[in-house]
Amino acid sequence: MSDPAFDAVIIGAGHNGLVCGAYLAKSGMKVLVLERRPLIGGACVTEEVWPGYRVSTASYIMALMQPKVILDLELAKFGFEVLKPPPLFQPFPDGRSMTFWDDEARTCAELAKFSAKDAAAYPEYRRWMRALAPFMRSIIWETPFNVSLRSGDIADALRFAWRNKGFVGDFYKIYDLLTLSAYDLLGRWFESEEVKAAIGFYAAGGGGSAGPRSPGTAYVLLRPLVRDHETAAGGWGFMRGGMGSISNAIARSGGRFGMQVRTDADVRSVLVKDGRACGVMLTSGEEITAKRVVANASARTTFLKLVDPALLPDDFTQSIRSMRSKGSVYKVHLALDELPRFSAFDASAAGFPYPAQVRIGPTIDYLERSFDPVKYGDYARQPFVVAMTPSAVDDSLSPPGKHVMSVMAGHAAYDLREGWSDAARDALGDVVLDTLGEYAPGIRDVVAHRHVLTPADLERVFDLPGGHVHHGEISVDQAFLRRPAPGYADYRSPVPGLYLCGASAHPGGGVTGVPGHNAAREIMKDAKRR
Structure with a gap:
């Protein structure tokens, strides 16, 4: 049998698939990224919806793309340019308004229109949240360990605990973030309903399916702080040319290392030989062979549509079917x-x-x-x-x-x-x-x-399951060790040689590039072992 055509074939040219492919190509692998649509980007895309009007049809602002990925892939050389937007403006029915500035003192003055007490409490709230930001910025880069009595898994868990021992003192604060509602957490600092709504707005509308009184929404309040905006990679804002400029820049960066991208290439199934993923078949009937397959498609699409169900454990399949992923x-x-x-x-x-x-x-x-x-x-x-x-x-x-x-x-x-x-x-x-x-x-x-x-x-x-922009709720029961399923949160799957690199994997959705980065790291580790 002839050698595989590629070292890795990636299903889906969304930004995470492109990030994963760019890192793998940079390491020397021969990589092909397949996209079913006629343009790349997935949900991080710019489309000409009407002649002359270019629209970011899904994701709409660059707020979480990680500086490490931007700098590693040198995206600024390939058209990645952030335009700082005007401050965020929130009007109210009575004619008042609130403007959120980068300058904390100016924001406090805005809050004071509604409550002097809340204006005084805002810096304290910010300090409390900023103290937890380093933990969140650290844990997104972790590969979740599996919970079992196998010696390797125990060693991984112990190494994780040691790496993060400095955050033990914040355990109860982190627990509160993961379990409380945004409303209950904000109630510890603020009295004005308008102030709580303005500060807690994203927890009710950040892409999930919940209200601000739903348990677990407090965690969303910290997501804007997951990215450090004071880096050489620059701050947040609108992308020149729309959000598709991010995906295009990643593709160009990977292209210099030989990464290939094909559009209008719809994958019908993952090919498996001798128990190992060995390529894909397109809906056209074309077969593409590879040493490994990486799915940027959602976990539901990958495991419920593209993989023979006989190859998957029943409990794994049930976990994928049960993933809460109805967006609103x-x-x-x-x-x-x-x-x-x-x-x-x-x-x-x-x-x-x-x-x-x-x-x-x-x-x-x-x-x-x-x-x-x-x-x-x-x-x-x-x-x-x-x-x-x-x-x-x-x-x-x-x-x-x-x-x-x-x-x-x-x-x-x-x-x-x-x-x-x-x-x-x-x-x-x-x-x-x-x-x-x-x-x-x-x-x-x-x-x-x-x-x-x-x-x-x-x-x-x-291909957002249930229309959920994060491929599924990011909640305690569907995060870290349990994303997308217990025992398979390490970007690998029950089928050897088949990996996940998209929002269905840790740390979830948002235009961060982290799932793609982390999956590439694990794929390269396995390649060295083989």
Whole structure:
């Protein structure tokens, strides 16, 4: 039999698949990345939805991409450019507003409009959170150990404990983060419902399917601190050219080491010979052989569609089937003839020209009620809204004088009771425009085009199981040792030679590059052993 055509074939050219491939190619492996869509990027992509309008159709801001990956792969040489956006702006129904600045003192002054006590408590809250950030920044790079009585697993657990012994004093704080609701944790510092809603907003709308009173949502409050923005890799913000610029830069970086990428290459199945993954078969019937297969596709797609179920232990398959992965956030993209005007925003008073980042979710009760309809197969008529207008700082995204707004909103049931018809999509788009119209009167008059992606559409287009942007809830029962299944959290699978490198693996979703980095590290370790 002839030698395999590649050292590694990767299923899915999302950013993690590209990161994994780039690291493997850099190490000297011959790598092929396969993408079923006609363009690379997965959910980290820029698409021309209407002629001249380039939209980040899924992920929309560079906030968590890890400096280590950016620097290791020298992405700045390949078009990776971050544009600092204006401060985040949150209007309220009574005409007041809150602006979050990089400068803590200025943010405290904003909070003081609602509560002097909360303004005084904010620095203390930040110190408490920042003290835990080093643990989170450390643990994302770990390969989760398996819990068993095998000597190797025991040794891995002991090494993990030793490496992280410095965080023992923070154990109870970390436990609180992993178990409490965002509302309960924030209640330790803040009294104003508006302040708690503003600070806890992401916990209710960060891509999961929960309200701010749901246990376990406190952890999400720390996610923005997982990335150190004070590094040579630069800070956070809008990507010039949209989020697809990240994926394109990674592909170009890997390309100089020989990494190949093929689009319109839909994988039908993983090939297995003598009990080991040895390549893939495309839907066209073409077979591609490789020494190992790496799946950036979701765990559900990989193990429930692409792998012969007879090769998988029953308890493993059951764990994959049971993974909670019904998302409830959705996207609405708008092509604008001009920038809408938010009535609570005064450029001269704010000190910046336009609020390119706007959040709508005035109280904890509002955020909680926006999630309630999902429980009954419906969608919120008053959704939370995150409206990003990257064209306000990047004129490459729209025709001259025009703009694009990318809205993430929630909540809506993945399995809508009546089903997601075109009429239901239009109704969902209407509630977003109605909500925006309460704060930006006349916005409908400047909308030239509208594009709605429901949770079901996010699954169909981007292979996000249940429309969940993280491939599944990031919660205690589905994190670290248990992601995607107990005993297989180390990027390996029950099929030798088959690995996971995407958001279904530790540390989960978000545009971080970490699952791809960590999987490449484990693959290279195994290659040396072989």
